[in-house]
Amino acid sequence: xxxxxxxxxxxxxxxxxxxxxxxFWAYVFVGxxxxxLVLFIxxxxxxxxxxxxxxxxxxxxxxxxxxxxxxxAFTKDELFWPSVGxxxxxxxxxxxxxxxxxxxxxxxLNQGLRFMTFYRTVFFMPHLVPIIAAVYVWxxxxxxxxxxVNEILFQTGYYLTGKxxxxxxxxxxxxxxxxxxxxxxxxxxxxxxxxxxxxxxxQGIPQELYEAASIDGAGALRRFxxxxxPMISPTMFFNLVLASVGAFQTFEAAFVGTAGGPAYATWLxxxxxxxxxxxxxxxxxxxxxxxxxxxxxxxxxYAQFRASRDLVYYAGEGx
Amino acid sequence: xxRQGLSRRQMLKGTALVLGSLSGSAILAACGGGAPAPTPxxxxxxxxxxxxxxxxxxxxxxxxxxxxxxxxxxxxxxxxxAAKPTExxxxAAKPAAGTQVVTVRxxxxxxxxxxxxxxxxxAFIANWEKQNPTIKVEREWFxxxxxxxKQLALAATGQIGDTVRINxxxxxxxxxxxxxxxxxxxxxxxxxxxxxxxxxxxxxxxIRTYTRDGKVWGLPVVGHPGAIQYFVNKTMIEKKGLKMPPxxxxxxxxxxxxxxxxxxxxxxxxxTVYGVIMPFGNVTINEGMVGFLxxxxxxxxxxxxxxxxxxxxxxVAALKMFAQPFEDxxxxxxxxxxxxxxxxxxxxxxxxxxxxTSAAAAAWPGQIEKLPEKxxxxxxxxxxxxxxxxxxxxxxxxxxxxxTTKNPAQAWAVLSRLFTxxxxxxxxxxxGLGSPGSRNDVWDSDEFRSFAPKLQNIAKHVVLPPSPPxxxxxxxxxxxxxxxxxxxxxxxxxxxxxxxxxxxxxQDVGKQIQDIMDKPPx
Numbered sequence: 001x002x003x004x005x006x007x008x009x010x011x012x013x014x015x016x017x018x019x020x021x022x023x024f025w026a027y028v029f030v031g032x033x034x035x036x037l038v039l040f041i042x043x044x045x046x047x048x049x050x051x052x053x054x055x056x057x058x059x060x061x062x063x064x065x066x067x068x069x070x071x072x073a074f075t076k077d078e079l080f081w082p083s084v085g086x087x088x089x090x091x092x093x094x095x096x097x098x099x100x101x102x103x104x105x106x107x108x109l110n111q112g113l114r115f116m117t118f119y120r121t122v123f124f125m126p127h128l129v130p131i132i133a134a135v136y137v138w139x140x141x142x143x144x145x146x147x148x149v150n151e152i153l154f155q156t157g158y159y160l161t162g163k164x165x166x167x168x169x170x171x172x173x174x175x176x177x178x179x180x181x182x183x184x185x186x187x188x189x190x191x192x193x194x195x196x197x198x199x200x201x202x203q204g205i206p207q208e209l210y211e212a213a214s215i216d217g218a219g220a221l222r223r224f225x226x227x228x229x230p231m232i233s234p235t236m237f238f239n240l241v242l243a244s245v246g247a248f249q250t251f252e253a254a255f256v257g258t259a260g261g262p263a264y265a266t267w268l269x270x271x272x273x274x275x276x277x278x279x280x281x282x283x284x285x286x287x288x289x290x291x292x293x294x295x296x297x298x299x300x301x302y303a304q305f306r307a308s309r310d311l312v313y314y315a316g317e318g319x
Numbered sequence: 320x321x322r323q324g325l326s327r328r329q330m331l332k333g334t335a336l337v338l339g340s341l342s343g344s345a346i347l348a349a350c351g352g353g354a355p356a357p358t359p360x361x362x363x364x365x366x367x368x369x370x371x372x373x374x375x376x377x378x379x380x381x382x383x384x385x386x387x388x389x390x391x392x393x394x395x396x397x398x399x400x401a402a403k404p405t406e407x408x409x410x411a412a413k414p415a416a417g418t419q420v421v422t423v424r425x426x427x428x429x430x431x432x433x434x435x436x437x438x439x440x441x442a443f444i445a446n447w448e449k450q451n452p453t454i455k456v457e458r459e460w461f462x463x464x465x466x467x468x469k470q471l472a473l474a475a476t477g478q479i480g481d482t483v484r485i486n487x488x489x490x491x492x493x494x495x496x497x498x499x500x501x502x503x504x505x506x507x508x509x510x511x512x513x514x515x516x517x518x519x520x521x522x523x524x525x526i527r528t529y530t531r532d533g534k535v536w537g538l539p540v541v542g543h544p545g546a547i548q549y550f551v552n553k554t555m556i557e558k559k560g561l562k563m564p565p566x567x568x569x570x571x572x573x574x575x576x577x578x579x580x581x582x583x584x585x586x587x588x589x590x591t592v593y594g595v596i597m598p599f600g601n602v603t604i605n606e607g608m609v610g611f612l613x614x615x616x617x618x619x620x621x622x623x624x625x626x627x628x629x630x631x632x633x634x635v636a637a638l639k640m641f642a643q644p645f646e647d648x649x650x651x652x653x654x655x656x657x658x659x660x661x662x663x664x665x666x667x668x669x670x671x672x673x674x675x676t677s678a679a680a681a682a683w684p685g686q687i688e689k690l691p692e693k694x695x696x697x698x699x700x701x702x703x704x705x706x707x708x709x710x711x712x713x714x715x716x717x718x719x720x721x722x723t724t725k726n727p728a729q730a731w732a733v734l735s736r737l738f739t740x741x742x743x744x745x746x747x748x749x750x751g752l753g754s755p756g757s758r759n760d761v762w763d764s765d766e767f768r769s770f771a772p773k774l775q776n777i778a779k780h781v782v783l784p785p786s787p788p789x790x791x792x793x794x795x796x797x798x799x800x801x802x803x804x805x806x807x808x809x810x811x812x813x814x815x816x817x818x819x820x821x822x823x824x825x826q827d828v829g830k831q832i833q834d835i836m837d838k839p840p841x
Contacts, residue, residue, distance in 0.1 A: 057841050058471045059497030078831075139656045145590065146660075146669070154589065164587045171655035173816070258655040259602045260805065262812040278468055279801050281841070 052288040058281035069288035079264065079272055080289075086178060087269040091247035094185045098247075099239050101190035103232075106198030107224075120199070127192030135257040138184045144169025171258055174265035181253050181266055194239045201235030202228070230313040237312045241304055248297055269293060421729045422455045424480030425738075426470055427718075428463035430752050439750040447737050454729050456737070474499040477723070481730035482738070485537045485717035488528045489794030492624070495536045496798045496840050500719035502534040506731040513735050520741070520758040522782075524713040527791035538739040539715030541747065542757020543677035544781045544789050546598040546606040547701040547711065548774075549575075550665065550673045550683070554694035555582060555592075566776045568700030568709060572614070572640050575702050579649040582671030594649035596665065596673040597641070600658040604808040606714055607674065610701060611637045613790060614710030619807075620836070624796030627836055630829035637704070638814075638821035645815040653812045666690060674701070676714060680774045682751045698773045700780050709781050711789035715757045759783060798841035803832045 018026070055065045073080050109120050126134070141148050150167035157165030170180040205228060213223045229236075251270030254260060260267035260275075273293065277286025431440045444456050459480055461469050467486045473479040474497065483499060485491050494500045507513055522542060529537040549564060556563050561581045564570050579594030598607025609619050617634030620627060628634060644650035651670055654660065662679070664670040666687055680698055687696055701709055718738050720730040737743065744756015745766050755761050755771070762778045771778075780786060794800045810828045813819035819827075 057497075058468075059475050059499065060841065136656075139654075143654055143656065143660070144652060145593075145654070146664075154587075158587070164589065166589045169652050169654060172652045172812075174813075174818075177655075261601075261655065261809050262653055263816075263818070264809050267809075275805070280799070281468070281471060 048287040049291055051284050052291050054284045056282075056284040058283055062284075065284060069285045070292075072285065073288055073292060079267060082264060083267050083269045083272040086265075086267060087248055087250070090178060090182060090185075090250060090268060091244060094182050094189070094247045094250075095240065095243045097182075097186055098189035098194060098243050099236065101186060102192070102194035102239065103198050103236065105190055105195045106202055107228075109195070110199060110202045123191035123195060125191070126188050129188070131188065131252045132256050134188060135184060135253050138180070138187070139171055139257050142170035142180055142183075144172050172262055174263045177258055177262055177265040181250075181257065184253055184257070185247070185250065189243070194243065197235055197239055198232065201232040205231045231315070233312045234314055237304075237308050241301060244300065244304065245297060248293065248300075418453050420453055420455055421726050422457050423482060423726060423729050423733045424457050424459055425482045425733060426466070426473075426480050427458065427460045427484040427738075428466045428486075429460045431750070433458065433460065439746065439752070443743070443746065444737070451732065451736075454732060456733055470499065471497065474721070474723075479721045479723060481721055481724040481726050482733050483719050483721050484540075485529075485719055487800075488525070488537070488539065488713075488715045488717055488792050489800040491529050491537045491717065491719070492531060492794060492796060492800065493798035493841050494719065495531050498722050500536045501722045501724065501727065501730075502536055503538065503720065503731070503734075504534050506720060506727055507735070510731070510735070517735065517740075517758075520760045521739075522713055522757055522759070522789055524711070524789045524791040525715050525757045528713065528715070528794075529717055529719075531796075537717035537719035538734060539713075539717045539757035540738055541744065541754040542713060542715040543754045544709065544777065545610050545712040545714050546674060546676050547610040547709065547781075548675060548677050548680070548777055549699040549701055550675065550679065551697050551699055552582075552665070552668060552671045552694050553697050555668060555671045563697070564699040564702075566697075566699065567780050568703055570702045572702045572704055576640070576643045576647065576649075579644050579672060580647050583647070583649040585648075590648060592668070593651045593664070593670040594647075594672060595644050596651045596657075596661055596670045596675075597644060598674040599653070599808065599811070600661075601655060602808065603804060604811055605804055606676070606712060608638075608641060608807065608811070609712045610674075610710045611641045611704075612710065613637075613712060614701065614704030614706050615640070616704075616706050618793065619832075620793040620795065622791070622793055624794055625836060627829050627832040629832065630825045633705075634829075635822050635825045638825055640704075642814050642821050646817070650815070653815055662686075668692065668694060676754060677774055677777065678754045680771060681748050684773055696773065697776070699776055708787045709789075711781065712792050713757065713789045714754075714792060716753075795836045796840075797836060797838055799835050799838060802835045806831050806835075 052069055053065060053067070054062045055068070056062045105123055109116060109123060113119075129137075142150075144150060144167070147167075147170075149170075153167040154164035157163060168176045170176045209227045209231070210223055213227050218226065249270055250268055251274060254266045254268045254271045255274065258266040260271050269289075270293075273286055273289045276282045276289060432438045433441060435441075440458075444458070448455060457480075460466075463486070466484060467490065470479065470483050474483075479499065483494070485494060485500075491500070507518065521539065525539045525542055526535060529535050529539070551564060553563060556578070559581060561578055562574075564575070564578070575595075582592065582594040583590060584592040598604075598610065605619065612618050612629075612634050615633050615637035617631055617637050618628045619634075629638075645652070651657070651660070651664060661673060661675070662683070665673045666683070677698075684696060687693060703709060718734055720727060720734055724730045739756070739758075741756065741758060741760050741764070744758055744761035745764060747753060748755040748761075749766075749770050755767060755774075759782075761767055762774075762782045767778070768775060782789070795803065806828055810819065810824055814821055814824050
């Protein structure tokens with residue numbers, strides 16, 4: 001008893017084991033989470049996996065389809081591969097640009113200048129705008145005929161050359177529509193959560209490391225390359241994984257802004273899933289498409305983690 | 320006390336077991352489809368309830384109060400009857416002592432401002448309930464873009480209400496195939512008052528749209544001849560010395576194209592005023608395109624909904640004409656926000672003509688009146704093409720009775736006497752909530768003439784006899800209407816950009832749509 005009072009810890013039955021009452025209370029506390037997970041995430045996920053092997057349209061009976069839905073996706077669905085291609089292209093541009101952009105913004109906002117809190121707030125503001133509202137505003141700004149961006153472009157050209165520069169119809173031209181969606185994504189992402197996480201990472205780097213590097217004669221670029229980057233590599237990896245997942249799942253902007261058009265130019269994979277599931281109510285096939293995305297994203301994330309072993313530095317880890 | 324310990328491995332195993340069991344239970348529950356109570360699942364509906372089992376209503380009061388089923392519904396024998404639609408109720412009827420009040424759950428999309436002061440629907444429905452004291456209408460209305468999916472989900476889980484909204488008329492096939500809607504023939508067969516009066520008022524083409532397997536599955540709530548109304552800026556046309564389209568539609572598509580071209584203005588390499596806004600939107604094109612196709616003796620679908628007719632010489636001729644304003648640079652190019660832009664473009668005099676449905680005819684004149692630069696707007700019939708009559712495709716959104724309703728008589732009363740009534744058609748339009756009712760006694764009424772003067776050219780020359788009857792809205796018989804429109808629109812945008820020839824469009828899109836029509840029913 002005295003020993004217990006002194007140590008403030010309870011004796012254990014054996015190393016690595018838990019008492020029954022501890023187990024009971026553990027279950028009590030994690031119970032709500034487990035129930036939520038099972039009812040709203042795990043259960044529906046497994047159900048959708050089962051559904052992917054069935055033909056099921058909302059309101060009709062099920063019929064077993066074997067691998068038909070899976071084969072249909074890869075071989076018969078004319079919009080499957082184009083939507084995959086567009087989504088990969090979108091992610092390939094948006095992810096690096098948003099991560100690098102957020103990092104550069106965070107570095108800028110990590111300088112000891114006056115009014116820094118104000119600047120940080122200003123940069124974070126786009127992230128606070130709901131994506132739907134942002135899309136509507138951008139669609140209006142980028143309207144080919146009467147949008148503000150083209151009007152500024154026209155007036156600038158007129159002022160400089162005496163002849164107005166006519167901008168493209170961004171959301172009406174298949175060539176420009178996807179880049180326009182990327183622009184909206186970058187506008188929201190560069191100053192958003194990623195920037196805040198980078199900022200926290202940057203502020204967590206011990207100043208002694210910079211001082212030591214300076215004493216060794218390292219300039220600003222060398223300090224960034226040899227101190228900052230390695231020290232924030234876990235943060236960068238975290239942001240990269242989240243940005244990749246987010247980019248592949250992009251849906252709202254394409255759904256609200258362009259409905260996949262013009263001429264399928266913004267028919268992203270998330271929209272393809274939605275159209276089949278909630279417009280045509282082809283739930284079996286929609287589930288298949290969703291599982292293909294899940295498997296693809298899981299594989300990609302796994303590859304990222306494998307690659308990170310050699311690229312990410314965790315302080316305190318013996319290497 | 321002896322301690323019994325659990326290793327971490329055992330605890331993890333236990334957790335996995337719990338998760339597995341719960342997930343399995345959840346899946347089994349989901350596979351089981353849930354309890355269908357209180358109504359049977361629509362996939363295997365019970366024998367439709369027969370209105371003949373429903374109460375025989377008391378005779379309407381002599382004061383014209385539209386009587387509802389006065390007796391208890393379980394004991395009546397005919398669908399609820401109401402007073403003649405033209406008669407105004409003089410006083411609120413009261414339910415007889417001991418009479419059961421039946422609640423009719425009504426699904427629709429959100430319209431107006433329910434619950435707010437001066438909401439037209441609140442007052443309209445409350446007034447109807449006063450005249451029909453044995454029926455209470457409980458509105459379960461959803462945002463329009465979610466409504467169809469929600470209705471299907473409610474039906475699939477046995478929770479659908481008594482009356483359902485048919486989002487656009489062609490969706491009726493999907494609802495019928497999925498056994499969401501009840502046939503109406505069995506509901507109106509004993510309702511002589513309705514068959515003798517109201518039924519005759521509906522446009523036959525519209526009723527055909529809701530007909531499948533020889534039965535009618537819905538009634539149009541609103542209606543118009545299609546996206547073929549030409550709203551024109553008369554002031555702009557006259558200022559440019561151009562010729563106004565004639566009120567009787569006796570003009571040609573070539574004249575229309577020339578007019579659009581004549582209205583187009585450009586300065587310093589960019590278009591400042593467009594001649595026309597063609598009839599398609601962010602996600603829709605069917606209604607506008609079919610108006611052109613039919614005027615050229617073509618069509619998109621055959622009447623049975625089995626064949627796509629896009630790849631025919633007539634259809635190709637129509638498509639070329641449909642594409643001409645884009646080729647001329649006189650049509651507003653497709654944009655992601657084209658629907659939102661339309662009112663501003665036309666009212667801001669950045670476009671001289673807009674081809675669209677009739678809905679805007681109620682609100683736009685008042686809005687134009689308030690503009691700093693007022694102009695005179697007219698609504699004209701479309702040109703008459705090789706068909707020799709207007710290329711019409713009656714449009715409507717409809718309403719039906721759910722297949723599993725326990726109150727078919729009351730649901731029929733709500734459908735036939737409230738939401739598809741003459742008064743509803745007139746007043747809904749008058750209150751700016753969309754197109755007028757799909758009935759001749761709406762379009763031919765003094766009220767309609769008085770507050771919709773801009774639609775009178777359409778009423779006189781397109782809608783009302785002796786004009787030739789308007790044609791039905793054909794759609795895939797397999798209920799896959801929703802699947803064709805993204806193809807029709809996305810490929811058409813390529814045509815407008817000069818990236819695809821109308822002939823090639825007809826071939827490619829015709830084949831893709833035929834593939835959809837050849838699929839099994841939804």
